[in-house]
Amino acid sequence: MSQTIELGVGGMTCANCSARVERSLKRVSGVQDAAVNLATERATVTFDPAQVTPQALVETVRDAGYEPATAE
Numbered sequence: 001m002s003q004t005i006e007l008g009v010g011g012m013t014c015a016n017c018s019a020r021v022e023r024s025l026k027r028v029s030g031v032q033d034a035a036v037n038l039a040t041e042r043a044t045v046t047f048d049p050a051q052v053t054p055q056a057l058v059e060t061v062r063d064a065g066y067e068p069a070t071a072e
């Protein structure tokens, strides 16, 4: 089972920032894939909803030092 969401990620100013956010998200257990786009300031995250919640992903972005924003 997997679900894909998009999160806004503010505060990234270089490619290392987006790589850092991506790495942080991929380390969360239950996350199957994460791609962070620096230009659009968005993260696309595929995860197992039985293992991790969207809220936990938002917190992961915040803990990494960036400003999460939920989509829609």
Ligand code: 9UX
Binding pocket: 012, 013, 014, 015, 016, 017, 018
């Ligand atoms: Mo780039 Mo982001 O040097 O914190 S890694 S600005």
